[in-house]
Amino acid sequence: MILQDLFEESGYRNILNEDDAKPYHLSVDVFYNEEGQIPSELKFLYISKTKDELFFVLDGRAENISNVCKKWEQNISAFMAFGSTDKNVIRNLKYNVVLLVLFEDFSVDRSKESSLNIARKIFLPGTFQANGDIEIAEEEVVELPFYLIKEEAFEKDFNMADRLKLMLPKMEQEEMDFLGITRKQVPGREDSNGVLKKNFKQEEYEKIKRWLETNADTES
Incomplete structure (x- = not known):
């Protein structure tokens, strides 16, 4: 998955260039180096569509990641002081700044990832493509706080449900497929001899007990 696409699909805008930042009443030139150029490690600067979240996407390959974080903590601190003439703009962003540091070497x-000093840190493995795209593995994108797992991932797999149903224990005359029935949680379950009572019927308990006893005898 391409990192830039993930941000843009979630409504974020890259404001790394001064002209792109002006509509948001932000001055990003405080991050530029002495030659007036964007530092090579700063790949993107994304702001949310609600203007209350800021992501600094940093290349953590060329330098020690701890040093990268320390440097950009200082830069962000200066930005919070001089990044806008509108105090409300800075106030909205102040507690929602994220350093997203990308790396390839595991x-x-x-x-430093657990440090909340100045900004939250997220370290994410990625592959830097020649065309500028940054590819993130699908199992890693869930680390992005704005990434929503698609609804299809939670849909019931009926084929799998049927296969699991076939795996349920059976006795010669008794079907045990009631174990696969979705049940509502029973409030205030009683505790009997240290065991929480579930919401099975008494005859279902008896079937389970007989099945367990039968299998215990077989294994012994």
């Missing part, structure tokens, strides 16, 4: 030091 042996990198990730100790």
Whole structure:
């Protein structure tokens, strides 16, 4: 999955260039180097459509990640002081700044990831393509707080349900497929001899008991 597409599909806009930042009343030139150029490690600067969240996408390959975080904590601190003449703009962003640090070497030091100093940190493995795209593995994108798992992922797999049903224990005259029935949680379940009572019927308990006893005898 392409990182840039994930941001744009979620309504974020890259405001790394000064002209793109002006409509948001932000001055991003505070991040530029002495030559007036964008630092090479800063790949993107995304702002949410609600203007209350800011993602600094950083290349963590060329330098120690801890040093990258320390440097950009200082940059963000300066930005919060001088990044806008409108105090309300900064106030909306102040507690929603994220350093998204990308890396390819899985042996990198990730100790700073838990630090909330100045900004939240997310370290994410990615592949830097020659055309500028940054590819993120599907199992990693869930680390992005704005990424929503598609609804289809929660849909019932009827084929799998049928296969699991066939795996349920059976006795010669008794079907045990009641174990696969979705049941409502019973409030205030009683505790009997240290065991929580479930919402099975008494005859269902008896079937389970007989099945367990039968299998215990077989295994012994």
